[in-house]
Amino acid sequence: MSDLTFAGPALLILALTIGFLLIVVVVMVVRAASGRKRASKGDRGDSAMLSMALQEAVAKLKAQERQMAARAEASERLAGQIVAGLTSGMVVVDRTGEVRTMNPAARRILGLDAEAGTGPVADILRSVPALAEVIGEALQTSAPIVRRTVTLEGGGKPSHLGVTVSHITAADGAMQAVVCLFTDLTAVVELEERLRLKEALARLGELTAGLAHEFRNGLATIHGYGRLLDPAALPEPARTYVNGIRAETTALGEVVTNFLRFAKPEQFVMAPVDLRAIVLRAIHDLPGAAAVTTFEGTFGTVNGDDVLLRQAFSNLLRNSLEACAGGHTAPAIVVSGDVKGGDVYVTVDDNGPGLSPAAVSRLFQPFATTKAAGTGLGLAIVQKVIVSHNGVVVAASSPAGGARFQVRLPIRPVS
Ligand SMILES: Nc1ncnc2c1ncn2[C@@H]1O[C@H](COP(=O)(O)OP(=O)(O)OP(=O)(O)O)[C@@H](O)[C@H]1O
Ligand SMILES: [Mg+2]
Structure with missing residues (x-):
C-alpha cells in the first residue's frame, strides 16, 4: 500500500534535516575541541550552550520523526483496512500492466484463488479476459472508464460487472497506474x-x-x-x-x-403456494408423465398463481414427452428441485433428441415450432407465466442427453 500514501517524501525530508543537524553538531564539537587550548573560559561556555541547544533541537526532531512514522503507519493501516473492507472489487494495475494490489472482494467476485495477487494483468485475470481487456483499454488512454457493463463468460462467477477505471498520475501528469473498481451487476x-x-x-x-x-x-x-x-x-x-x-x-x-x-x-391469483405440490400435480395430471418421471430434491413456497404455474410445468413436461416420442426414445424425465440463495430452481431434464438448432434460435417466441401439429405457444406461455412471477426460465442441454429447462422462482419471504 506504500505507493498509495504520501508519507514517504515527508519522512525523507525529515531524515535529511536530522542528518544535516547532526553534521552541524559534530562540526561544532570538533571545532570546540580543537580550539579548546586557544579558547578563553567564556568561549568554552558559549560552545557548550550551543551544543546543548542543538542536542535539544535534535531530540525534538527525533520525537517528531517518531510521531510522523507512527502517523504514517496508522494511515497506511487505515488505507489497507478500507481497501480490504470494500464490498466492491478493486484491482490496481501499474503502467507496465502489472497487478500491484487486489482486494479480497475482487478475488471473491471473480472467483480467484486467495493467493491471486501480483503479476501481469493478463495472467492474473486470465479467467475473466473481458475485465482484463477493459483495464488494458484504460492503460492506453487517459480518459477514465465510467460505469461500463462488462459481460463475463463461463459459470461460477457473475455474468455482468459494473466497471469503473480511473488513473493515478504523478505530479508531472504522467500516468502511474489505473484503479479498477467493479461490482456484481x-x-x-x-x-x-x-x-x-x-x-x-x-x-x-x-x-x-x-x-x-x-x-x-x-x-x-x-x-x-x-x-x-x-x-x-x-x-x-x-x-x-x-x-x-x-x-x-x-x-x-x-x-x-x-x-x-x-x-x-392474465388475472393472477397470487397466494403462497407449495411448489412441490404444484409440480407433482402437473406430473400426475399429464397423461403418460407420472410413469416415466423421477421426482427429487427440495422445493419451497413461492408467491404465485397455482393454476398458471401448473400450466407452465405441464407445458415443459409435455414438450419432454413429445421430444422423446419424436426421437423414438423411451422417455426418462427427471424433475428436480433445489433451494439456493432465496430462490427455488426446478429443472426438467429429458433424454430426447435435445434442442435442434432451429428451435434454439427462436425458443420462447410465440408460434416458433418445429412440430407439424404444434402451435409454438407452449414455451411462450411458460416464459410469460414465469416472468410474471419474477422468475426466469432458461434452456440448455441435459446431461441425460436431451434438453434441460430450468425455472427459477423467488422463495416467498418469511414475514
Ligand atoms: N424438451 C424438448 N426437447 C427438444 N426440443 C424441444 C423441447 N421443448 C421444446 N422444444 C422445441 O421448442 C419448440 C417450441 O416449443 P413450444 O412448446 O413453444 O411449442 P410446441 O411444443 O412446438 O407447440 P405447442 O406447445 O404450442 O403445442 C418445439 O417445437 C421444439 O422444437
Ligand atoms: Mg409445446
Whole structure:
C-alpha cells in the first residue's frame, strides 16, 4: 500500500534535516575541541550552550520523526483496512500492466484463488479476459472508464460487472497506474431483462390481441358459410374444397383462440403456494408423465398463481414427452428441485433428441415450432407465466442427453 500514501517524501525530508543537524553538531564539537587550548573560559561556555541547544533541537526532531512514522503507519493501516473492507472489487494495475494490489472482494467476485495477487494483468485475470481487456483499454488512454457493463463468460462467477477505471498520475501528469473498481451487476441486469420481457410481452399482447380478435370474427364468418354448404350435395371436386375450407378454418380458429389466451393480460391469483405440490400435480395430471418421471430434491413456497404455474410445468413436461416420442426414445424425465440463495430452481431434464438448432434460435417466441401439429405457444406461455412471477426460465442441454429447462422462482419471504 506504500505507493498509495504520501508519507514517504515527508519522512525523507525529515531524515535529511536530522542528518544535516547532526553534521552541524559534530562540526561544532570538533571545532570546540580543537580550539579548546586557544579558547578563553567564556568561549568554552558559549560552545557548550550551543551544543546543548542543538542536542535539544535534535531530540525534538527525533520525537517528531517518531510521531510522523507512527502517523504514517496508522494511515497506511487505515488505507489497507478500507481497501480490504470494500464490498466492491478493486484491482490496481501499474503502467507496465502489472497487478500491484487486489482486494479480497475482487478475488471473491471473480472467483480467484486467495493467493491471486501480483503479476501481469493478463495472467492474473486470465479467467475473466473481458475485465482484463477493459483495464488494458484504460492503460492506453487517459480518459477514465465510467460505469461500463462488462459481460463475463463461463459459470461460477457473475455474468455482468459494473466497471469503473480511473488513473493515478504523478505530479508531472504522467500516468502511474489505473484503479479498477467493479461490482456484481448480475441481479440488476437480470431484473432489467425481466422488466424488458414483461413490457415486450404486454406490448405484444396489446398489439396482437386486437388483430387476432378481428381474425377470429372473420374466420367464424367463413366457417359459418362453409357449414351452410352441404358437402354431400356438392359434386366433386367442390366437395373436397369445401371440406378443406372447413378443416382449415377450424384449425386456424384454434390457433387464434390459443393465441388470444396467451396474449390477454392474465388475472393472477397470487397466494403462497407449495411448489412441490404444484409440480407433482402437473406430473400426475399429464397423461403418460407420472410413469416415466423421477421426482427429487427440495422445493419451497413461492408467491404465485397455482393454476398458471401448473400450466407452465405441464407445458415443459409435455414438450419432454413429445421430444422423446419424436426421437423414438423411451422417455426418462427427471424433475428436480433445489433451494439456493432465496430462490427455488426446478429443472426438467429429458433424454430426447435435445434442442435442434432451429428451435434454439427462436425458443420462447410465440408460434416458433418445429412440430407439424404444434402451435409454438407452449414455451411462450411458460416464459410469460414465469416472468410474471419474477422468475426466469432458461434452456440448455441435459446431461441425460436431451434438453434441460430450468425455472427459477423467488422463495416467498418469511414475514
Ligand atoms: N424438451 C424438448 N426437447 C427438444 N426440443 C424441444 C423441447 N421443448 C421444446 N422444444 C422445441 O421448442 C419448440 C417450441 O416449443 P413450444 O412448446 O413453444 O411449442 P410446441 O411444443 O412446438 O407447440 P405447442 O406447445 O404450442 O403445442 C418445439 O417445437 C421444439 O422444437
Ligand atoms: Mg409445446
